[in-house]
Amino acid sequence: MLFERKNLTNTELTSIYRSLLYPRLIEEKMLLLLRQGKISKWFSGIGQEAIAVGATLALDSDEWIMPLHRNLGVFTTRNMPLHKLFMQWQGNKEGYSKGRERSFHFGSKEHHVCGMISHLGPQLAIADGVALAHKLRKDKKVSLAFTGEGGTSEGDFHEALNVAAVWDLPVIFIIENNGYGLSTPTNEQYRCESLVERARGYGMDGVKIYGNNILSVMDTIKGVREYCIEHQKPYLIECMTFRMRGHEEASGTKYVPKHLFEIWEEKDPIKNYENYLLSEAVLTEDDVISIRAELKNLIDSELLLANQAKPMEVDTEEELDDLFQPIADRNKSIVKIDHSDITHHSPLTTHDKRFVDAIKEALHQSMTQHPNLVLMGQDIAEYGGAFKITEGLVQEFGKERVRNTPICESAIVGAALGLSLEGYKGIMEMQFADFVTVGFNQIVNNLAKIHYRWGQNADVVIRMPTGGGLGAGPFHSQSNEAWFTKTPGLKIVYPSTPMDAKGLLIAAINDPNPVLYFEHKALYRAISGQVPEEYYEIEIGKARHVRSGDEVAIITYGAAVHWAEDYAAEHPEISIDILDLRSLAPLDYAAIRAAVQRTGRVLLLHEDTLIGGIGGEIAAWIAEHCFELLDAPVMRCASLDTPIPFNIELEQNFLAKARLHEVLQKLVDY
Structure with a gap:
């Protein structure tokens, strides 16, 4: 040698x-x-x-x-x-x-x-x-x-x-x-x-x-x-x-x-x-x-x-606390609002915005607030992304911070984690939530576990365009949020209104932990609402009480919130209470219990398929913790346990909305 x-x-x-x-x-x-x-x-x-x-x-x-x-x-x-x-x-x-x-x-x-x-x-x-x-x-x-x-x-x-x-x-x-x-x-x-x-x-x-x-x-x-x-x-x-x-x-x-x-x-x-x-x-x-x-x-x-180290002393509270890095005190200075804050006398300046524009505004304001924030995704620069949400950002913030990526979801999730090691914030646009399968390992084994394993945070947001209703077939329309709600160390948010879309995305970006941000494609240009111009957060982990009622509670999220609101408007003879979860991890158990207490009858409604959907987990929690408040069995209304089909008629039959009336009437009549 x-x-x-x-x-x-x-x-x-x-x-x-x-x-x-x-x-x-x-x-x-x-x-x-x-x-x-x-x-x-x-x-x-x-x-x-x-x-x-x-x-x-x-x-x-x-x-x-x-x-x-x-x-x-x-x-x-x-x-x-x-x-x-x-x-x-x-x-x-x-x-x-x-x-x-x-x-x-x-x-x-x-x-x-x-x-x-x-x-x-x-x-x-x-x-x-x-x-x-x-x-x-x-x-x-x-x-x-x-x-x-x-x-x-x-x-x-x-x-x-x-x-x-x-x-x-x-x-x-x-x-x-x-x-x-x-x-x-x-x-x-x-x-x-x-x-x-x-x-x-x-x-x-x-x-x-x-x-x-x-x-x-x-x-x-x-x-x-x-x-x-x-x-x-x-x-x-x-x-x-x-x-x-x-x-x-x-x-x-x-x-x-x-x-x-x-x-x-x-x-x-x-x-x-x-x-x-x-x-x-x-x-x-x-x-x-x-x-x-x-x-x-x-x-x-x-x-x-x-060998002189103390024997292991198990502390369950510490185990749970170490899943996430605490949010820094600096975030306390950010405006935190909710729908109840928007009144005729509110000092906030609001404008009517589409769901898609609220997301875009959250990205723009966050890019301005955080010079260390980098956006990554397929076609997100000059093209503006598959849904044009990032359109114009590259002209303002440059290609270094608004980065087109090769088609390699796993590597980009990993790169976002690497940015976090050096104090950067990373947002990845998963072109369709369906494509997350090829980045699954990075999310559930690297992002989710890293803080619990050795105290390193993953300051990463993954935007997940999701859901059906557009006739896009089984690889561009599935609801896959439940794959991740069972993975400790991830935060999962799923807004249903423009105001929440902006506030929750800003909160996700400010959060130093990994957040999967689901945005329903069918809401992008179909839903509008009042959105404050200010840079504000809506707290992750807090549900929104949409509508008061005393006969039956619908607990839901995403596009299904609008199905529930439409149904309630069409059936004034039923006093329907609606709770929008907004965050699927962590869940707002206090709000869930309050909904049960208000009505005694609970319908869990989601676009995801029935088996393995988060509705089953919430139903089990209600049965275990709120049994004395129930006047009827907890019921679920979900999409068919099949892949989501392409044909519009087949898709409409697949979606939970097609069975909402039947299941709700059964619950009311119990």
Whole structure:
């Protein structure tokens, strides 16, 4: 193995040795603890340390890294306290995730390390978002993301590299090619000769290097970093290496031919670098013994400190509170209003606006209020979006902040999260809510869980044009809000009026947590109402009492609010109370209980299909908490349990509105 010291001093070479040796010695201790049953699982990076350590040493300490299972060297080289890392691996509350995560599924904003999720590929897009933040601020910084050769088969790899190339982002992608994805060898994973060849297909440069040479890794990544900053371009590096342990310790290594271990044992990154330092008289044998003893003593003392941690004390209230980042006090100065505030004597200036114009006004005012707000979506710039809601914004705020995206929903959700790591706000327009399926993983596993897992917020809003009534068929009309209401860590809002559309969108943008904002397409240009000109919020999690009645309560949201209002107007003989939920997560249980109390009869109405719709959850809550207030069974009126059809007559029959009269009469007559 050829080492080139270039202009590195003896002191620097020795420091690199310490950084390289430290994670190896920690791993040896971890394998002992695993055998003793003191940790539950371990993903070994033995044999691959030079990549993680070299990459981290090549970056500035405030440049984000997205590591994976075998990158202990990232955490140690960023000087994360070892006793706290031990606490993390032991599932202690004083670790980085309060015992909620294991092994390397955690991050630290202080150390600019982003916690991974098991799906691997989504981490790459987060690096895109961080790099975009650097580009917007004109920082001379990069972000860096790791993947294994197995992860390059995932669609997220393709999406992230394509976005980085199209947007000219200063991001480094590193492939740790260790020959196996769990037990599957590379000849069963891809057919190109080298994975770095894929760089050309994305329009970026790439290089293949030997990943066990610490000096080569450092030198390469330093040079690549300078290139990315100078040219504002991404770069792909394939590092050839080998893991000397199993995928994780329980999996063993029987599937690996014995001769490969013999070959790579001779290529051990630590042994070879150590021999080089000895041959160059940078270190003596005594120095090596002394450094190893010093590091082992440090490891033992840090483990002793970790073992003094208090036993886990479960706090249910804390568990629930940590789902979301608290909203900052600065938001208290924002005007907060509700429909009851709009009177003839109100100081607010209102105008009649369409639903679609209220959304556009919320975006415009928010872009003005937040210079760090970035809009992303397919065709949202010059074209103005599929529904023309963002039309004109690019002319005022520029293409840096109003960004057309490739067709890659997963990568753009991930990029929005990456922006959040660097203090930006991101709004993604999902062209149709139906298309969220290809970004589902990023939403439910990255956005929703990140604050609970390691305290990092996701300041992201995803706009979701949704719903039927326009004859658009099963892939442009479905109601899919219930997919997300069961996912802890997401806020779900669904306005029905122009006033709420503006106020709730502004509140969602100001909220530092992930919000899915559903906007019914059929309301865009069909519904108008009084909307204040001021920049205001309507509180997320508060329902709106639309109409008072004492005979039956309709609890609903979205377009179904208007179905309920129309029905009440057509049937004055029935005293109908209407509650517009507005927020589906969190739900306003106090308002729901009050509606039950006013009438004793409850109809849950929604456009979503019956089975699995949120109406079932609300019905169960009412039965459990308001049973004594009921005069009849809670009933549901929902759309058919079929895909939504294209033909207008079929669609009208599909929608819940077609059965509203029948179900409501049954409830009244009970």
